[in-house]
Amino acid sequence: MPITITKSTGQKELLNIEKVKHACRRAGASAQLCEVVGQEVKQQAKDGMTTKEIYEIVQGIISKEHPPVAARLNLKDAIIKLGPLGYDFEKYIARVLAAYGYNTELPPILQGACTTHEVDVLAVKDGRAAMIECKLRHEIGIFISIKDTMSTWARFLDLVDGSAIGKCPHIEECWIVTNSRFSHDSIQYGHCKNMVMLSWNHPKERPLPAWIDDKGLYPITLLPQLEHNTEKSLIDGGFVLLHDLATADPSLVAQKSNIPEETARDCVKKAQLILQA
Template sequence: MSKGLSVVKASGIREPFSESKVRRSIRRVRIPASLENQVVRHVREKLYDGIPTQEIYKHIREFLGSSSAPYSKSMYGLKQAIMQLGPSGFPFEKYIARVLEHHGFLTRTNVIAAGKCVQHEVDVVAEKDGGRFMIECKFHNRPGSRSDVKVALYVQARFEDLERGMQGKTDEQKFSQPWLVTNTKFTTEAIAYGECVGMWVVGWSHPESGDLQSLIESGRLHPVTCLTTLTEGEAKELLRNNIVMCKQILSEKDALQAMGFPKERRDMVEAEVNAICSQER
């Protein structure tokens, strides 16, 4: 039934429908194998030629929400949930800092550092094992947009200006490497340039090992915008209070209370957070 049908991606590019891609995206969320076949069957029923991939995701999310594993829905829409950290790029920066903290980095956000020529605002400074990383977070609002080589170029120029400004300083004050972290894909050129100059370039589905999804999913570090038990307004309110990650709701217990959530609703939200953050499935 799905033979020869094509889908239209957020970038506007058309490609043949791939059942295995749907299966892969569901497996990432670790839902039970039995459910996997049900999802595929559900998607097949909805397919038509030229269906936007966004619409397929919507159908899958709806299906998961009413399935026997309703919380898998919260985890399935990760890409969209990260985009909901916008419109400004600031919550994304804080979120990336939190993700890195859970991977053992010490982080600081919005650090002003003097280069040789001008001062630079570094989104995140992350330190681990003697390395000190200058991280530019590039947040895109629009699905389908890519971080292009110009972004990688200005990050490199900033790194070099900081390097030149640090001459004579101790190694601890210097940056060892520039990183570029984005919530979308990169152009081929941006990746090639990054590799060539030694920049660590992390985004959607890149690099093959250690892309943004795995950094998040391996540590169950989903953003609060994943939570289906919260309204969009409530999620924004949490972001304003610097609670960007589901896990923080468990460690900062009084946040929901301070926002006026009654006990019953707090229990609902915490149950969803527990379901997302529990490692076994």
Template structure:
């Protein structure tokens, strides 16, 4: 069994599955990712540095999918968004792409108090409020607290509606986060009927699959989009790569203050990613 050496000097077994996941996050197809991961494992020496493995992954990804050179890791791209308002608006855009009617967050009156929610979404006759949780580090885990809070808000809003205080009849809640969920959070959400969308949960409609299905990548997927540039784009309402790729570059430059040359560069790279 081969091992890799981490930055801190620790050794751990070579994880081919992790290499495959990294390749998939860079836009490489499943078959190519499996083949490349196997070839990398066979070719690198025992004890290879993880930084070296990552360089090889990037090189091999670009060879089979040149547009991979214009994109960063999807999980990292999501982490680069600011929690407010960038990721909140990104989630609203993503839900619209999947058939929800979405209203920007507002304050709803419950029986015992008022609650500011990130969005109200409606689909298939059900109306839910959306709570968005964002971590800058995608290695963090979203835990139980968000579910418990959402449960309490549901009860208060439903009681408020029956008492005539809330004008919106809320059927449930949906929590959307950019990280994985703890096992406890999953069990509680399932038991209480609270919708949860995390990086890889639920299996059939998680954040990653929802993004890839509609190509609703955050604009930070594009290499060269710094936090400051991303913030200026988001302030003008541009949070996805599609919005920049197919938008009016001159108008984007005018509205954001980003030089037109830079906007054109980002738009070109975004189109290469989307059309690969």
């Protein structure tokens, strides 16, 4: 009998075991383990469950079998943990793009033709500069509205006008990157304007999680049982990606982030485990 589950957006959909197995494989679990997970979810799932509850079943099984893979399943939550302010999310997105060959910077306030603007990230590749607006939402169900998208486009236009009169650097592309989703009319408007729109599920062929998973660009907030203060200290110390930690000397991590050396050593080890999983 088909089972209906409730998504974080409140929408209902049929439980799709293939999707569950796909998420499992994406996190790096073996085909065999994902098969087990699929069978188990099929048995335990009940009509009316939320996707969160389904995900907890998956998490429970993988945690027992392969803890580092379970940690990687937490990407969605880990990104939310970069908040509540948007600044660390901007830093993170800059690092993700840097891994794809973009020259990124978190620019100072830029001067447009009409007024000044806070641009989250500037990214340059092959001589083309992109202005990137980063929208961190604390619940995945909160959509990026067309108002957000239109105001981003208006900001871009003002900066293009500003650069034409020498007030700011030349910018060719306008991006919005979010951990959430775009409303339907947001996408319609953004595409019409040739904006690059990157969200949790858009574009379908290569959404934000794919950019992250393909190169293992996980944020350090993926580390399990880490205190929020320690996360902040590590990011302030320049350790934004798990990879930064996994390849660093623990005493340098402790020094740069101003945390106890024991904590630093523990973090480095955990980061290595997750990335090797």
